[in-house]
Amino acid sequence: MSPQKPKPERRPNRMGATINRSERAVREPARPEPRAAMRTQGAVQSKTSWRDKLDAWSAHHSNSAIESLLRLLETPLQSLMTWLVIAIAVALPAALFVVFGNVQQIGQTWQDSSQISVFLKQDTSATQAQDLRVRWAKRPDVAQATYVSSEQALEEFKRGSGLGELANHLDENPLPPVILIKPKIGGNAPDILNSLQQALIADPLVADVRLDMLWVKRLHQFITIAERFVVALAGLLALGVLLVIGNTIRMAIENRRDEILVVKLVGATDAYVRRPFLYTGLWYGVGGGIVAAIILAVGFWWLSAPVTQLADLYQSSFRLQGLDLIESLQLILIAGITGLLGAWIAVTRHLYLIQPR
Amino acid sequence: MIRFEHVSKRYDTGYEALARVDFEVEAGEMLFLTGHSGAGKSTLMKMILLMEHPSNGNVFVDGHHLAQMPKSQLPYFRRNIGVVFQNHQLLFDRTVYDNVALPLQVAGYPHQEIGKRVRAALDKVDLLDKERSNPIMLSGGEQQRVGIARAVVNKPTLLLADEPTGNLDPELSNEIMTLFRQFNEVGTTVMIATHDVELLKRMNKRVLGLVQGKLVHDGVLW
Numbered sequence: 272m273s274p275q276k277p278k279p280e281r282r283p284n285r286m287g288a289t290i291n292r293s294e295r296a297v298r299e300p301a302r303p304e305p306r307a308a309m310r311t312q313g314a315v316q317s318k319t320s321w322r323d324k325l326d327a328w329s330a331h332h333s334n335s336a337i338e339s340l341l342r343l344l345e346t347p348l349q350s351l352m353t354w355l356v357i358a359i360a361v362a363l364p365a366a367l368f369v370v371f372g373n374v375q376q377i378g379q380t381w382q383d384s385s386q387i388s389v390f391l392k393q394d395t396s397a398t399q400a401q402d403l404r405v406r407w408a409k410r411p412d413v414a415q416a417t418y419v420s421s422e423q424a425l426e427e428f429k430r431g432s433g434l435g436e437l438a439n440h441l442d443e444n445p446l447p448p449v450i451l452i453k454p455k456i457g458g459n460a461p462d463i464l465n466s467l468q469q470a471l472i473a474d475p476l477v478a479d480v481r482l483d484m485l486w487v488k489r490l491h492q493f494i495t496i497a498e499r500f501v502v503a504l505a506g507l508l509a510l511g512v513l514l515v516i517g518n519t520i521r522m523a524i525e526n527r528r529d530e531i532l533v534v535k536l537v538g539a540t541d542a543y544v545r546r547p548f549l550y551t552g553l554w555y556g557v558g559g560g561i562v563a564a565i566i567l568a569v570g571f572w573w574l575s576a577p578v579t580q581l582a583d584l585y586q587s588s589f590r591l592q593g594l595d596l597i598e599s600l601q602l603i604l605i606a607g608i609t610g611l612l613g614a615w616i617a618v619t620r621h622l623y624l625i626q627p628r
Numbered sequence: 629m630i631r632f633e634h635v636s637k638r639y640d641t642g643y644e645a646l647a648r649v650d651f652e653v654e655a656g657e658m659l660f661l662t663g664h665s666g667a668g669k670s671t672l673m674k675m676i677l678l679m680e681h682p683s684n685g686n687v688f689v690d691g692h693h694l695a696q697m698p699k700s701q702l703p704y705f706r707r708n709i710g711v712v713f714q715n716h717q718l719l720f721d722r723t724v725y726d727n728v729a730l731p732l733q734v735a736g737y738p739h740q741e742i743g744k745r746v747r748a749a750l751d752k753v754d755l756l757d758k759e760r761s762n763p764i765m766l767s768g769g770e771q772q773r774v775g776i777a778r779a780v781v782n783k784p785t786l787l788l789a790d791e792p793t794g795n796l797d798p799e800l801s802n803e804i805m806t807l808f809r810q811f812n813e814v815g816t817t818v819m820i821a822t823h824d825v826e827l828l829k830r831m832n833k834r835v836l837g838l839v840q841g842k843l844v845h846d847g848v849l850w
Contacts, residue, residue, distance in 0.1 A: 327736035533717050536677070537731040537778070538707035627679045 331546065339550040343558070350558070353519055357559025360512045361606050362566045364505035365594070369567070371497055373592055387452040387468065388481040393421075395476050400448050403476060407452060412467050414455035421446045447478060509609055516555050516613030517620075520548050524621045536627045548618045549611060556610015560603035567594055567602075629655040629786060629817045630676060635685035637671050637841070645671040647841040648685070653819065655785070658812040660828055661821040663838035669821040672838070673790050676819075677709060678702055690785060707735050710779030710816075714791035716771045718763040724750070724774050725759040731782040749777040753807060769800040776804070780811055787811055789820040793827065805831060825849075 343350040391400055400418050408416040419427075424446040429439075454467055464482060472480045524531070531544055571593030582589040594602065630653040637646040646668045653659060661669050674680040675687050678694055687694045692705060710731075718727050728749055732742045750756045753773035758766060763774055772792060779787060789808065793801030805827065812818045822828065828835055828849050837845030 323738045323741075324736050326738060327733075330739070331733070331736075529717075530719055530721075533719060534730060534734055535703075536679075536706065536711060536717070537734055537782075538703045538705075539734040540703040543703075543734055627677070 335547040336550045339547045340554050343554055353555055354558040354562050356515050357512050358562035358566055360508040361559055362563040364501055364508055365602055367501045389450045389471050389477055390479040391448045391476050392478045393447050395448055404450050412455055413452055415453040417451040419449045421448045512609050513613040516552050516610050517617040520552055520614045520617035521621050523551055531625050532627050544622055545618050549614050552610045552614020553607055557603055557607040560606025564599040564602050629653050631688040633686040635682045638683045644841050649843045655817055656815050658818040659834040661836045662823055667838040668841040673788055673821055708784050710784035710787040712775050712779045712789035712792045714794040716775040718774055720764045724761050724763055727774055728777045728781050745781055749781040753777045768795050776807055787816050787818045791822055
């Protein structure tokens, strides 16, 4: 850079020793040439364009992503264990959510078929009953009204109960005529059902109205409790995943302590040092999510056959619904985000402590 | 380039590593820092790199007042300083090439540029044929040269070396010193900590002498 630089001139100083150029430079500060020349060089060398910076940045991202994944695969057993722990923690609440969705689906079917049985007075004539049926069917809150005469009711009883023989011995038909009302409402509206019940019972021909409100209310309450339980459980298990990943990342950081010290000394930014560990966390999360999705798919497949048989026994068309593809991907995404978050916490806590000394 | 103003360093244990040290280094200078172990050489070097903070006094490097430097600027500041350690601080999980490339990767240089500069630096220290080796396979002198290549690959304006010839025989340490002299000749400010008096005499450069944290000598050795 400064080929014209003179050989160190020797001049005797106070102590009879010699001083070199640099000491003279202190005394004669006006030596701008070499300094200016060096500054120019400094400016040129640090001039990397934004495009290059962006390229290098994205390159480091993909490098970190691939390298951290390869690192995990280098210790397959250890990584698999971590993945399994995460998978179990993820799969448990996910399974509960799915089971719970299925229960809700059953509840929905039941509520759809929920009907009000209106028992008419024994002496009501068929014409009166039909009039009533037509009038009620026109109500806005009634979807369907069906008249069942006492004779039909007896027939049904003979067929359905298996006590046909006993019924044959009866002198007269003890069953009242019935109008079956299907309410036109979304299943979960106990108030509307209540007011409909009040309106029906007001008719003078009506002896009794049977509406099993209690089980609807109970199911609702049960669903609310179960929902909260699953949410709390999911929260706790998510915390567990954060801790597991946080601890694993902490060990990874300790293992690479020397490397971190060196790159910090040569001018790595915190973001640069953090990046591979964040990817490690992401891979732990995503891997755990994938294993969880597999566990759930296998588990529900294994359960679905007996559930279908059971449903058939109840003459129900109910089928167990596992996770579909989109839901599985969502599960993996959530697990991945949790992993990233766990890594972030660990990295923020521990990288700060590793400073070159 | 470097200015120390009444710099003291007292550790929590009460041990005083530096006591009111004053000196100034011009850009383009080459100088040595000497003293027994524990005299404060390393502490002084670390302060320039912001690995240590003075308890009292001010340190200026390349126009920056170090005490006032925001944390976010620290990485960019360090990119302008090359450091050579006695124990090399090489990473044994990667090749010589990757070790030398580290400062450039960290600074975000494009791929081809890294290749050119790493090879130039390795050529300079005469290790071009070892670029694919693992540093653990190299001799002590070779490892030290890899460390030097890493320190200069980013063309820093300031080069610090802490006992760079510590474990090397005189012939090897001469080689290393020749390298430092060459870097100095192209304008890099070079500061080398050593306790090798013979070396200081041979080099005939400005010497800062530390005894128990006090600067007792500033000038060429007689």
